[in-house]
Amino acid sequence: MHGSTRSGLREGARHLGSSRGTTAIIALAALLLAAFVWAAALYQSDFERRTAERGAMAQVTFRAIMLQQYVTRTLDAANIATLHVAEIEEDGRGAALRGSAGRPARISGPIARNPSFLGLSVADARGEIVATTVPGAGPAINVRGHPAFMPHVARDTDSLFVSKPGFSRILGRNSVWLSRRLNRSDGAFDGVVAINMDPAQLTGIYDQAAISTSDVASVVGLDGIIRSRRTRNGISSGEDISKSRAFAVEAQSPNTTYLGPGAFDGQPRYVSERHIAGYPLFVSYSVRQDEVLEPARHRGRLFLLAAGLVTLLDALLAVILIVVLRRREQRASVLAAAKAQLEEAQRVGQIGDWAFRLNSTEARWSPELFRLYERDPQLGAPSAQDFEQWLHPASAKAHWDAVARTLETGEAGSWEVMVRLPSGGLRNHLISAVPTRDEQGRITGLHGTTQDVTERKKLESLQAEVAHLGRVEAMNAMAATLAHELNQPLTAASNYLFGSRRMLLKPDAPRADAIGGLEAAREQIGLAAEIIRRARAMVAKEPTKMAPVSIAEIVDDAITLLAAGEKLGGIQLRRALSPEASCVLADRIQVQQVVMNLARNACEAAAEAIHPQVTIASNRAEDGFVCISIEDNGPGFPGDADQLFSPFVTGKSDGLGLGLSISRTIIEAHGGRIWAENRSEGGGRVSFTLPFAAP
Known part of the structure; x- marks a missing residue:
């Protein structure tokens, strides 16, 4: 190979001996360089444009999702409030919410203090306002012909109705009505409860956010009427866009991002639309195309200008080289050989x-x-x-x-x-x-x-990213149940606080009982905070930190998260930790990920047993290591257990087969090893070793 390289270089040197051949090669090289520079400039210009477009699409999608989540939470709060009033009416406790026409009852409490609501009113079956949170309500007001009242008379949809924006006689200002039908205990129509909301509240998430001059955030009904439209210049509502392409696209694809004409200015815009689940609304966030592409176009012009300058310098350099190389023709072969040797050394x-x-x-x-x-x-x-x-x-x-x-x-x-x-x-x-x-x-x-070692560092970074994604996947799997578990202590805390408040308002009530209720509420809130803290630590994306770590703390966190995020179904989780193996030298988050993954797998396997049981144990091993094992009394491992640690090998119908592979990567990166085996008494056991660390 080396001989053929030297032979080729000598042949090239003989060709370079000709002045005409040298000139042709230099000219061709200059042309190729110029062509490459222009191709690179054009490619970079196009790349900048495509990057700007992708960034704009990602940005409007992200902001639309933010608006979607915000509107959903806002409507859910209103829905809960109306459901609360409806339940009071239905079970016969609604007398406190019934005044008379012209003298409506005053509604107080948490609903009245909700800053998201302008007011909450109750109308009886005749449409008379009989209760409201609005202080100083005027003379008798009948809303039987109101768009927020009429849909509930004919039928009970058992859902929150979101009206078009309009003028409220009670508030004396523009608002959106969020209304729900009220029924008597026999199911007969008994009126309507309605919440007045400022249209601006629906897009309030961007009230203080920095948005560009062309950004538009909208909340639109499925009837094509805008409930709230926010731009940098202000808020509007009530416009009809049912004939626009944006409305047509939403009807075909409820959740999509695309480039299309704006509903008002007709200019090309990057638009993202998201449907509000459970409500006849969708949100839209858009930005004008020319505003997004202007910086990329400016950089593209600079690239083309730079290409022109490089081409000019390329031509000048070619002329200089031709003059110089003509004087050095005798040394061309030596330079070519030296260049070949250098390239060979660089390659090897x-x-x-x-x-x-x-x-x-x-x-x-x-x-x-x-x-x-x-x-x-x-x-x-x-x-x-x-x-x-x-x-x-x-x-x-x-x-x-x-x-x-x-x-x-x-x-x-x-x-x-x-x-x-x-x-x-x-x-x-x-x-x-x-x-x-x-x-x-x-x-x-x-x-x-x-x-x-750049590529090696990138590989290590990718491995860390895969491990982090594994932790996120684990938490995603537990997300719904975690939400349920968090709801329990928070609901209990709310009940304690409400009861304590009632006792404090009674002058003859014992204050010790109220203090006890407040202390119980504090304990419940602390329980919810502890669940959140452990879940956040589990998915934290942090660099590897090797330090002495308590095995007991890792196991406690894992058991807490499992208990909060999984339906254990009576599975008994046991700890058998040796005092002589209390600490290891490891990254806390990564090892917790391994323990969580193995413990969750063990719980799923043990669920098939009559008396399901999972044990997490630790013992000192040889050569300065600690052995941690997770065992269950399930059916055990079928076939070759070592194959379970290969990527994409799984026994679950909904698994990716990456959990044990990621666990092996983490343990081996710590200098330990991991293996699986079947227990003689039935069930399976997965063990791994980590370096021992003094407490």
């Missing part, structure tokens, strides 16, 4: 070596090292000052400290640095240094190697 060598002497400017760099740092070998090895310019500020001090430590101790050392290349790229280099000594054993300098 993966690590550049270097050496320097103390108290001297003398230094040596290998050709590969010049390539790693994108430095022209003709410039020679850089000075310490020049080299420091390439070091990333975060690595400079650590680098020179490592050099000083190696010179001081006389021992070999290795360290990583981040360098900024002349091309602007950031690379991770692993530097290994060994002191150079003279005949008397005195240190006279350093020599060593530099290796580009």
Whole structure:
């Protein structure tokens, strides 16, 4: 191979001996370079445009989803309030909510203090306002012909009705009515409860948010009437867009993002629409295309200008080269051979070596090292000052400290640095240094190697990302049940607080009982906070931190999260932790992920047993390790248990087969090992080892 390379280079050198051939090659190279520069400029311009478009689509989608979630929460709050009033009416406790025409009862309490509501009113079956949260309500008001009242007379939809925006006589201002039918205990129509809401409240999430001049956030009914439309210039409502393309697209694809004309200005916009589940509404967020693409177009013009300048310099350089190379035709073959040797060395060598002497400017760099740092070998090895310019500020001090430590101790050392290349790229280099000594054993300098480990660092980052996604997947699987478990202590706390308030309002009630209720509410809120804290720690995306970790704390967190996020169905979770194996040297979050994954698998397997049981145990192992095992009394592992740790191998109908593979990657990265086996008494056991750490 080397011989053929040298032969080809000699043949090329003979061709370069001709002035005409040299001129043609240089001209062709100049043309190719110019073509490449223009192609790169055009590609980059198009890339900037496509990147801007993708970013705009992602942004409007994200903001539409934010608005969707906000509107859903707002409507749910109103729905809960109307349901509460409806329940009071239906079970016969509605007398307190019934005044008379012209003298409506005053509604107070949490509903009246809700800042999202302008007011809540109750109308009887004749349409007379008989109760309201609005202070100082005027004369008798009949709303029988109101759009928020009429739909409930004919039939009971058992849902919250969202009206078109209109003027409220009670409030004296524009509002949206959120109404629900009231029934007597026999199911007969007994009136309507309605909440007045400012249209601006529906898009209130962007009240203080910075939005651009062309951004439009809208909440639209399925009838095509806008309930709230927010722009940078203000709020509007009541417009009809039923004839617009935006409305037509929503009817065909309730949740979509696309490029289309704006409903009002007709200009191209990036639009994202999301349906509000359970309500006849959808939200829309859009931004004008020309505003998004203007920065990319400006950069594109700069790229084309730069391409023109490079082409001009390319032509000038070609002329200079032709003149110079004509004078150096006799040396063309030597230069070609030298170039071939350099390329061969760069291809074969993966690590550049270097050496320097103390108290001297003398230094040596290998050709590969010049390539790693994108430095022209003709410039020679850089000075310490020049080299420091390439070091990333975060690595400079650590680098020179490592050099000083190696010179001081006389021992070999290795360290990583981040360098900024002349091309602007950031690379991770692993530097290994060994002191150079003279005949008397005195240190006279350093020599060593530099290796580009950027791709390895990227792989480690991807592995960490996969592990994090595994934790997120685990929490996603428990999300619904976690919400239920959180609702229990929060509901209990609310009941305690309500009861304590009632006792405090009674002058003859014992204050000790009220204080006890407040303390019980505090305990319930603390329980909810502890569940949230442990769940947040589980999905935290943090770099690996090796430190002594308590096994008991990891197991307690895992059991707490399992109990909160899984339907254990009577499964008994046992701890059998040895005091001699209480701590390990590991990353807390990653090991907790492994324990959670294995414990959840064990619970699922044990669920098939008559008396399901899962045990988490720890014991000291040999060679300074701790063995942690999770065992169950389920059916055990079918076939070769070692295959379970391979990616995409799973026994679950809805599993991806990544949990045990990720667990193996985490444990092996900690220097331990993991294995699975069937228990002699029935069931399965998964064990792994980690380095022991003193408490």
